Structure formats: C-alpha cells, structure tokens
Amino acid sequence: MPDSARPPGLAERWPGLSLYEKFEQIALIILSALIAVIVAAALWSLLREVVVRLVLGAFDPLGHATFQVVFGMIFTVVIALEFKRSLLVAADRSIGILQVRTIVLIALLAILRKFIIIDLATTTPAELAALAGAALALGVVFWLVREQDRREADARAARDETGLRP
Numbered sequence: 103m104p105d106s107a108r109p110p111g112l113a114e115r116w117p118g119l120s121l122y123e124k125f126e127q128i129a130l131i132i133l134s135a136l137i138a139v140i141v142a143a144a145l146w147s148l149l150r151e152v153v154v155r156l157v158l159g160a161f162d163p164l165g166h167a168t169f170q171v172v173f174g175m176i177f178t179v180v181i182a183l184e185f186k187r188s189l190l191v192a193a194d195r196s197i198g199i200l201q202v203r204t205i206v207l208i209a210l211l212a213i214l215r216k217f218i219i220i221d222l223a224t225t226t227p228a229e230l231a232a233l234a235g236a237a238l239a240l241g242v243v244f245w246l247v248r249e250q251d252r253r254e255a256d257a258r259a260a261r262d263e264t265g266l267r268p
Contacts, residue, residue, distance in 0.1 A: 130189050137186040144182060148175040170219045177215035184208055203251065206244045213237045 119127065152172060188204040213236055220230075 130192055134186055134189045137182055137189065141179060141182045141186060144175065144179045148172070148179060151175060170221075174215060174219035177211065177218060181208060181211045181215065184211060203244065203247045206240050206247065210237065210240050210244065213240065 116124070116127075155168065155172075184204075185208055188201070188208070191204075192201075213233060216233060217237075220233075222230075
C-alpha cells in the first residue's frame, strides 16, 4: 500500500487526540505489554510441559490426559495472542477500542478451550448443555456481526465506485 493511501498511524494522530483518547492509547500499550509477558510465560510453560513429558516418556499424544493438558495450554496461548492482536489493531485504528467480532471470537476460543479440557466424568449434562448453548449463541452473533460488516463494506465500496462521499 503506498504511503499516501495508508491510514495515519498513532504517531501521526497523537497531537489531535483528546486527553481521554491519549489515556486510552497509553492503556492499550500497557495492556499489550502485559499480555506479551503473559504469552511468553504461557509459551514457556507449554514448552517446558512438552519437553518434560517427552524426556520422561510420558508424552502420549493420543492419551486423553496429555491431549487435555497440552492442547488446553496451546489454546491459552492462542487466546492470549488473539487478544493481544486485537489490542494492537485497536491502538492503530481511530475507531472504537475493540470490535464486537473480535470479542466474540475470543469468547468462542475460550469455550472451545473449555470443551477440550473438560472432564466429562465430573461434568453434569446441564453444564455441558450450557457450554453448547453459549457456543451456539456466540456463533450466531459472530455470523450476524460478520454479515453486518460485509454489508457495510459493500456499501462503502459502492459509494467509492460512484464517487459519492458521506
């Protein structure tokens, strides 16, 4: 993308931001740094867990307990990375802090993680039904938001094609 077509970054927008918008941006930067530390710690813990299980010969990728532990840890890292990415995108944009679609995606990932690590021996059918209902509801919301975003993007493209500006 040529420099002239690229939207202005935070450095270019900083002087024109209100005091509260500057506070938001600083908070996003601090949160992003904290999440980076959490991701690094979770990744280190995952690597240590896999290496220890490999060295001790206890790493059975088909074993249910190993699958739960390792993939639960992997999803923890993925969720944290997605959250960090959403903060970085929010810091670079001039619109709202977090987009609904991103929040719903993170919630779906968290529920998926829960399904992976759940102990079916101790989970009641009501808990399982509640998780399934939450996943279904979030899936519907994600689809609806995606469709709304697609319609808005199509409308913007049509306006740009005809030369009309809002």
